[in-house]
Amino acid sequence: MNNQIFKRYEFKYHVPEYFVPNIASFLLRHGMQLDPAARQKPGSFYTVTSLYFDSPTLNDYHDKAGGFLSRKKIRVRIYDPFLTENTKEIWLEKKAKYNMWVAKKRALLTFTDYKELMGRSRAGLLRQYGADSYAAETLSHIVREQMKPQLITRYRRIPLLMPGPADFRITLDSRIETCFSRDLRYTAPMKTVHPGTAVLEVKFGTILPGWFRTLLQQYNLSRESSSKYANAMEGLRIYNPIPR
Secondary structure, eight states, X not given: OOEEEEEEEEEEEEEEGGGHHHHHHHHHHTTOXXXXXXXXXXXXXXXXXXXXXXXXXXXXXXXXXXXXXXXXXXXXXXXXXXXOTTOSOEEEEEEEEETTEEEEEXXXXXXXXXXXXXXXXXXXXXXXXTTOHHHHHHHHHHHHTXXXXXXXXXXXXXXXXXXXXXXXXXXXXXXXXXXXXXXXXOXXXXXXXXXXXXXXXXXXXXXXXXXXXXXXXXXXXXXXXXXXXXXXXXXXXXXXXXXX
């Protein structure tokens, strides 16, 4: 199985969506480049669609809502509007966070694996990938905490990176929408989360370039605590809010 791990700091900023083209131009002028995955796409963006898992009592949501420094999210992520047998990448991900420090582990699933994950028993998958640390670790959380799919988020992402050895990446996520769903193959009508607002995410391992402060000052940006999963859950439960 194909595995990936990312360890880095993540800072997030809410920006008006109409700023996104100007911010992207600012970043390109300062030496950043479009990620190759988006370079050939119309509009220089791709779609990110994620199915989030949580326990019956929504422990992961409450950890975020309660402001706990140490927390996690479990999801299946694709880079298409919805899942089909022709979807090229299906990632099972665990994103663990301590304050601003993030460790994301993910394992590539086949379409058959995904269908088994959606079934009632995940024992077969655990046996299949028992020696695979990333998949087994995430599957163990799902089984042990009796996690089930809760909702889907979907948005447009413009990804930019700094060429060379620098570990520095910025993503601009807009048109964020969500729906309650149990399966990436089927989506209900989507609801916009914070209409007119995009999320700028800065991901880096060591230091930020000096010009980044200029970007913050020019667009009057302040770092915020933000979670697409938590924001989506609260947006969908607005008429029946979850007690904090």
